[in-house]
Amino acid sequence: MQKLVSFSKRRGFIFPSSEIYGGFGSCYDYGPLGVEMRKNIKDAWWSSMTRGKDDIVGIDASILMNPKIWEASGHLSAGFADELVECKKCHHRFREDFVKDKCPDCGGSFTKSKKFNLMMKTFVGPVEDDASVAYLRAETCQGIYVNFKNVMQSMRKKVPFGIAQIGKAFRNEINPKDFIFRTREFEQMEMQWFCPPKDADKFFEYWLKKRLNWYYDLGISKKNLRTYEVPKKELAHYAKRAVDIEYKFPFGWKEIEGVHNRGDWDLSNHDKHSGEDLKYEDPSCAKATAGKYYPYVIETSVGVDRSMFTFLAEAYQEIEGGRGKNAKKEMEIVLNIDKRLAPVKVAVLPLVKNNPEIVKKARQVYDLLRADMVCLYDESGSIGRRYRRLDEIGCVSAITVDFDSLEDDSVTVRDRDTMKQKRVKIDKLLEFLS
Numbered sequence: 001m002q003k004l005v006s007f008s009k010r011r012g013f014i015f016p017s018s019e020i021y022g023g024f025g026s027c028y029d030y031g032p033l034g035v036e037m038r039k040n041i042k043d044a045w046w047s048s049m050t051r052g053k054d055d056i057v058g059i060d061a062s063i064l065m066n067p068k069i070w071e072a073s074g075h076l077s078a079g080f081a082d083e084l085v086e087c088k089k090c091h092h093r094f095r096e097d098f099v100k101d102k103c104p105d106c107g108g109s110f111t112k113s114k115k116f117n118l119m120m121k122t123f124v125g126p127v128e129d130d131a132s133v134a135y136l137r138a139e140t141c142q143g144i145y146v147n148f149k150n151v152m153q154s155m156r157k158k159v160p161f162g163i164a165q166i167g168k169a170f171r172n173e174i175n176p177k178d179f180i181f182r183t184r185e186f187e188q189m190e191m192q193w194f195c196p197p198k199d200a201d202k203f204f205e206y207w208l209k210k211r212l213n214w215y216y217d218l219g220i221s222k223k224n225l226r227t228y229e230v231p232k233k234e235l236a237h238y239a240k241r242a243v244d245i246e247y248k249f250p251f252g253w254k255e256i257e258g259v260h261n262r263g264d265w266d267l268s269n270h271d272k273h274s275g276e277d278l279k280y281e282d283p284s285c286a287k288a289t290a291g292k293y294y295p296y297v298i299e300t301s302v303g304v305d306r307s308m309f310t311f312l313a314e315a316y317q318e319i320e321g322g323r324g325k326n327a328k329k330e331m332e333i334v335l336n337i338d339k340r341l342a343p344v345k346v347a348v349l350p351l352v353k354n355n356p357e358i359v360k361k362a363r364q365v366y367d368l369l370r371a372d373m374v375c376l377y378d379e380s381g382s383i384g385r386r387y388r389r390l391d392e393i394g395c396v397s398a399i400t401v402d403f404d405s406l407e408d409d410s411v412t413v414r415d416r417d418t419m420k421q422k423r424v425k426i427d428k429l430l431e432f433l434s
């Protein structure tokens with residue numbers, strides 16, 4: 001875990017937020033490589049959800065919404081609250097399910113547990129009074145439910161169909177911990193699938209399988225992924241069924257995604273609280289009233305941050321003694337990450353930096369590639385050292401411009417995983433890399 005944290009900082013993936021001011025509890029900033037990798041994760045999720053054969057469209061709802069939404073959803077009542085205990089000695093508070101009978105900070109004993117609401121509060125407008133209270137959304141899916149009718153009508157959708165969204169969510173977590181695993185500000189990728197109640201079980205299985213395959217396809221090994229059927233008595237207030245997808249993190253098996261059957265909880269409650277008819281009228285039913293119902297919702301909900309942690313943890317490899325025939329005896333780090341998720345795809349390296357012809361040619365190759373893919377230019381240090389730096393950040397291909405390149409207009413392309421090298425004509429390079 002500590003290796004991953006320091007690697008992430010050293011190589012520009014993840015920085016502690018507000019670091020020069022001593023940080024800010026459990027907030028993190030994504031650096032130049034982190035931001036590229038997150039974008040790739042989001043693109044992979046978005047394209048898998050919206051470009052496949054399933055009928056799914058996207059939205060991007062606002063973070064601030066009418067507070068009545070959070071009454072209807074159950075978030076402002078006891079439903080969205082953690083049970084907290086307080087240490088009688090040092091007064092630190094902990095989630096009841098995270099601690100045993102003694103305070104981990106001072107060994108003191110605990111008070112009885114109390115509910116603590118996780119919604120982050122703010123005020124809208126110039127006056128800070130009860131009437132201006134608003135909340136930062138605690139999950140992105142409510143923005144989907146309240147737009148169910150808008151999407152259905154504007155896009156002429158028929159049930160079953162889905163709506164996908166990626167966006168920030170906020171929870172006043174009491175014990176944020178484990179790096180980017182549990183933070184107060186995080187990003188979710190959520191898809192809500194609206195279907196006839198009778199088909200909900202079938203679609204649940206379908207989406208669970210599809211989501212597991214997404215991780216496998218992007219390189220997560222089967223031994224590190226498992227599912228956990230949430231027992232009935234532990235289900236959230238809205239859920240009829242919930243299965244967590246768990247990853248084996250350095251600190252144990254933890255949830256990275258939830259697949260939920262939310263029944264008609266959301267649409268029926270928003271219907272009741274807003275007065276807007278959110279039932280669906282099945283056009284295939286002869287009698288309109290007989291075919292009116294609240295669609296059931298199957299939800300797949302995953303955090304961008306937890307997926308990023310998952311992909312980093314899976315890909316990070318330390319190889320004692322280094323790799324390949326020219327291996328030095330030092331340990332080498334390789335980020336063995338799926339090529340689609342790799343933050344940098346290509347690097348262009350002039351063999352030497354003091355030959356103006358080679359540097360000029362390398363610059364030309366760099367300019368040729370950088371418009372089409374995330375590309376680095378690196379001229380400092382020996383070629384071997386540069387390769388190792390690139391392996392560390394998971395750069396897929398390294399291109400070396402050497403003396404021969406000046407004669408034959410070709411370059412050497414080295415593959416991160418096999419370390420095999422291939423000579424490619426510069427005018428065929430884009431095609432080859434694509």
Ligand code: ATP
Nearest residue numbers: 173181182183186255256257258301302303305306
């Ligand atoms: P947990 O039990 O870990 O608190 P949860 O069951 O409350 O999570 P959901 O409400 O189902 O989580 O949210 C769906 C997904 O959103 C989670 O699987 C996770 O990937 C992500 N997520 C939820 N809370 C956080 C958080 N505090 N920090 C980072 N990601 C989060």
